[in-house]
Amino acid sequence: MESNSLEVKGHRFMRELLSDIDEMLIDTVREFVDELIMPIRRELEQSARSDFKLIEALQRRLIPLGFQSGFLPEEYGGMGLTSVLTASILAEEFGRGDASFFCAPAGGFWAMRPAIFAENTAVLGEFAPRFLGEDLYIACFAMTEPHGGCNVENVDMNGLGITTRAVLDGNEWVINGSKVWPTNSGIADLYLVVCNTDPRRGDEGIALIYVPAPIDGFSFGRFEDKAGFRCSREGDFNFENVRVPKEFRASGPGRDAELLHDNIVFARIFSAAWATGCAQGAFDEVLSFTKDRLAAGKPIRQHTIAAGMLADIAMGIQVGRDAYVNVAYMYDHPEAYGPRHSKHMLSRSSIAKVFCADAAVTATNKAMELMGSYGYVTDYHVEKYWRDVKIIQLWEGGAQLGRLDIARGIYEYDQFYHNEMYETLRVQR
Template identity: 50%
Template sequence: MEIIGRKYLDVLIPEEAAFMQQALHAFVDNEIMPVRQKIDYDDEHKLVDKIRQGLTGLGIQRAMFPDKYGGMGITSMVLSFIAFEEIARGDVAIAIATGCTPWCFAPAILASNEAVLDRFAPQFCGDELQTGCFALTEPASGCDIENPEMHGRTIKTIAKLDGDEWVINGNKCLASNSGVSQAYCVVCTTDPNLGEEGIALMYVPYPVEGMSFGKFEDKAGMRADRNCDIFLDNVRVPKEYRAAGPGKDAELFTFNCIMGRGGAAGFSIGAAQGAFEKVLEYTTDRIVAGKPIREHSVCACMLADMVIGIETARAYYMNLAYMIDEARIVDTIGSKGLDPQLANFFLSRASLAKVYADDVAVMVTNKAMELMGSYGYLHEYDVEKYWRDSKECQLYEGGAQLGRLDIIRNY
């Protein structure tokens, strides 16, 4: 263990995580920061794909896959959360688009589903950029599908077994990487009346007959991630492409929500950190009333509040990551399942990490813009992009309200 040299990362991280974090820090400085302002105008995603190809070269895409497929077998949340915070410091949506690939495959990896891994892992452990999508949200409601009190009964995407194949019908929406992925993990139910027993995580390769997409959503921010409707019309996949089976898929789904919310806290703090660095520089250089903005006590206090938020949110989500690693869920969920009390505890704490980090990111980007005056509102001063991107962090994965409910009902 070492205390990392970067002065603003006041958190203990293991040596191998520090190594990866520093490599990603340098990557963001060299490959994202110089072109960051062009990302929102990159309609064809050529620039975004080039950056993501660079991250693939660093091993991010194959990191979670088992060694025998050419992966690195990295399932540590400490490593993963801090890595994606670093990427998000450059661009939150690139972090999300990159992070959704391991998120898509986590259920199959944790369940050791060989049929799914044999089909996809060689392709995703190669040097070429590939993309995965974890599709849970449906038009009727995203939160209801994640809400444990709904027990999977609101899922409308249905998977029916027909001989050796699943036949899937339904409509997903808004999922990151939709319309551009080579692999989809689609949250289905075999029968909504079965509750958790019905929840089925189905792997769908693309292209496949019966799968089509709507137009890309036109969002306020997060433009390096793409989201659209996914239509599944009698899509057929082999029987073995269900992640694990009745009951087990529900546990894997819950764990993906835990991992997703915990990781999302890192995305938010990456954005907050990026915006903070910009405003610190600006308020150091710009003189008002005879001295740098940051030396006026009213402004210094605003900067201090940003630091308090960033450091406490980071410390909390990293503590969560340590707790998940310590509980060894990733090693045991496939064989022993997920203890319900542990699941409730971690869903509550992952929601806490996310909701707090999201609020910090929105506060920091908002206050940073205030301290920069009207220049903060200009695209070329960088903060307005962090400001637009951060708002979405409060809305996805349960949003601010379901997140709070999940904190308190298991506290």
């Protein structure tokens, strides 16, 4: 694919923000994506339709490159790579190839971050060594419940939307409840489960508890059949009196809620980067296609109307990239920008996530228009990016809760704002 792009790739974002190791990782991932993922994007999705063997074989090749354990603290055998800027830029690179391919390794980082930030030696001592092996060790961050994912993420609900119950019995947590949709569910070796110890305690009742699998009382339903994000697996599972040591709670009352909100902020930044990568992948395809394909005797991209559409796509990608890089840098520097779980950071990360996801949905849609029917067939991959970006727009609070969270950082927005006029009118009726 030759797009004859004049863009200077090294200038996509300020490289002054990166360390030498970031630069090295980006080059490694770019090469991995270009050489190993791009040529077999269709085959990877076909593998997801059958046995996942091709996907898993390629994921195993990421292990010696440090993608399974690099985020762990050095004293536990990792490289201490917890920078969200680093993780996001790598997510963009993987998104350019196949975002869902990166779900299995990314799940480990997402699930282990609370234990790392809480410096939970029991959890790190027990599970960190397992990420260091030569085979895949997969983790899952389980938040969403059948009655609604946004109810769990909505900070105004103070944990009321979390119905998975954890009760302390002696030295063990006993967990009961159901989760739906978590990435890597059904295949994960370790689950970080968002629980509630007591809904009357508000945020203090929120508990993040690590559960290794298989374990007595854990039952898995079935894998979902999705439009996109095919190289990852999601499903529903149930806990019936599952018992784990009490030390497997990430931290304690109050702090677990902060760690949950921190993980949500992280996921929104990461999702923004993923969406940007998918949009970039589609953009590269459409630039190349419209260079060679003629309409009315000249390349499509030499028509003014097409040039304007391509410029709009480029704008969405670059402004989105600037937004996520900016907020990722702020997130990595709480000493300057405040706590990572703050409403301010939730708002800023949601700006990046909502903007990038919307821009990517528009970009893939417009790219398809510029390619006519060829955009709709699997040969040119644009339809794949189109299917993949849609879920990024829908998850992590979706486009609506995302916007409410943006408002929360701007003024005292309260979902349950007491409205006296409404109450008076209601009583009068």
